[in-house]
Amino acid sequence: MSLPWTNKRFWALALLTLATVLYRGVDIYRSFFSSMVPRMVGVATNVVDGEIVVDQATAQKLFGHPTVASQAGLRVGDRIQSIYNAAG
Numbered sequence: 001m002s003l004p005w006t007n008k009r010f011w012a013l014a015l016l017t018l019a020t021v022l023y024r025g026v027d028i029y030r031s032f033f034s035s036m037v038p039r040m041v042g043v044a045t046n047v048v049d050g051e052i053v054v055d056q057a058t059a060q061k062l063f064g065h066p067t068v069a070s071q072a073g074l075r076v077g078d079r080i081q082s083i084y085n086a087a088g
Contacts, residue, residue: 042067043074052080 004010044056054077059070074080
């Protein structure tokens with residue numbers, strides 16, 4: 001009987017596991033700890049004195065389409081008081 005780390009399947013599975021953990025770790029970091037990058041809606045926010053303040057607003061997405069923030073008219077320094085969906 002051979003040891004598990006001498007098997008090619010073991011190393012392939014270990015490499016795939018490592019890649020998945022690294023990918024998910026970067027995704028979690030960007031989602032929760034990287035507030036300087038505007039999200040897909042085109043706005044990066046910060047909480048100041050209990051209010052959401054717009055730090056950065058972009059007008060266009062990658063392919064030139066307008067972002068949700070530009071359609072809503074958000075600018076740097078605006079304070080967001082509430083957010084509603086289409087149903088109200």
